[in-house]
Amino acid sequence: MTSTGDIPFDKLYGDGEKMGPLMPWNIGGPQPAVRALCDGGGFRGHVVDLGCGLGDNALYLASTGLQVTGIDVSHVAIDCARDKAKRLGLEVDFQVADAFGLAEAGTTFDSILDSAFFHTLPKESVPEYSSLVRSISVVGAELQLFTFSEEMTPDFPGPRRVSATELRTAFSADWIINTISSAQYSSSLPAEAVSQMVDPRTFELDAPTKNLSGVSIDATGCVVSSIWHMHATRGPAPTS
Numbered sequence: 001m002t003s004t005g006d007i008p009f010d011k012l013y014g015d016g017e018k019m020g021p022l023m024p025w026n027i028g029g030p031q032p033a034v035r036a037l038c039d040g041g042g043f044r045g046h047v048v049d050l051g052c053g054l055g056d057n058a059l060y061l062a063s064t065g066l067q068v069t070g071i072d073v074s075h076v077a078i079d080c081a082r083d084k085a086k087r088l089g090l091e092v093d094f095q096v097a098d099a100f101g102l103a104e105a106g107t108t109f110d111s112i113l114d115s116a117f118f119h120t121l122p123k124e125s126v127p128e129y130s131s132l133v134r135s136i137s138v139v140g141a142e143l144q145l146f147t148f149s150e151e152m153t154p155d156f157p158g159p160r161r162v163s164a165t166e167l168r169t170a171f172s173a174d175w176i177i178n179t180i181s182s183a184q185y186s187s188s189l190p191a192e193a194v195s196q197m198v199d200p201r202t203f204e205l206d207a208p209t210k211n212l213s214g215v216s217i218d219a220t221g222c223v224v225s226s227i228w229h230m231h232a233t234r235g236p237a238p239t240s
Contacts, residue, residue, distance in 0.1 A: 024158075024189035024223070025053065025116060030060035033146060033183045033229065034115055038064055042144055042231070045110025048136065050099045051117030055081025055092065061113070062090045069093040069109070071102065100128060103135040110138060114145040116185065116227075119159040126170050134174045134234070141234040143175060146183060152226035154215045167230050175232035183229035184216075191217050 034057045037043070043066055049058040052070030054077050062068045062085075070092055072078050078096045085092050099117070112133055121129055133143060150161035164180050171177060194215070216224045 024187040027186050027188050027222075028056070030056045031115055031146070032186055034113065034144075035060055037144060037229075038066075043111040043113070043142065047111040047113060048102070048109045049113045049115070051114070051120065052081065052094070053077050055084055055094060057113060057115050058092050058094070059084060059088060059090055062092045063088070066111075069095065069107075071095050071097050071099050073098050100132055103132055108136055108138045109141060111142045112137060112144070114143070114147070116146055116148070116159075118145055119147040119162055123160070123166075126166070130170050130174065133171075137234045139234055139236050143171070143230070143232040143234070145228075145230045145232070146185065147228050147230075148185075149182075149226060149228045152182060152228070154225060162228065164228065167228065171230070171232055174235060176235050178231045178233060180228055180230045182226050185225045185227045186218060187223045187225070189223045190221055191215065191223055194223065 038061055043061060046067045046069070047058075047061055049061070049068060049070045052058045052072050053074075055070055058068045058070035058081070070078075070081060072081075072094075073096070075096050078094045081092070081094045085094065114133075118129065137143070145167075147162045147167070148159055150163040150166075153161055167180055168177060216226075218224045
């Protein structure tokens with residue numbers, strides 16, 4: 001299976017530079033929440049960025065001296081990320097791969113970044129994802145996961161929303177959950193363009209329905225959403 005179901009990411013990325021209703025997650029740089037987390041020491045050792053997209057988060061982490069691997073299923077996105085790395089003079093191991101195949105490679109990581117990847121998965125894939133992050137992490141590894149929130153994220157079109165209960169259920173067997181807290185997720189989507197958002201699976205307009213009162217606007221006039229940030233530490237292997 002592919003980790004993100006039927007979302008045609010190569011078609012979505014196109015030339016890698018689109019923003020707004022079709023590709024609102026492309027803000028032309030790292031997510032501010034990820035950058036602040038990195039600046040505060042939230043990552044260490046060898047970091048893997050799952051669903052790294054155009055590579056901006058991975059490149060920022062690498063700019064601070066971290067060893068970084070970026071994984072994405074889109075050839076277009078990875079080609080763009082590699083071009084950025086070359087222009088910036090940064091070393092990141094960008095790989096075109098389905099994240100669910102990482103366990104077979106046998107590489108383990110000290111830190112895992114999931115910036116808006118988890119919520120692209122169908123709910124039935126969550127147990128497989130939980131097994132994946134366990135298998136590719138060392139004991140004591142840090143998992144930093146950002147996902148749309150069932151409780152907080154406004155109801156504009158996009159990936160499914162995840163509850164705090166789902167996060168605890170999915171990860172508490174193998175991870176010590178340190179915090180599940182509110183974070184801000186930036187976009188390149190002007191507020192007036194919310195009604196022009198496109199369903200990533202069909203490329204058809206998918207107008208919002210309700211709960212838009214929670215939409216905030218940043219200094220550039222673009223939508224900022226409240227999401228979950230879960231920080232967890234990999235616990236020891238269970239003893240028989």
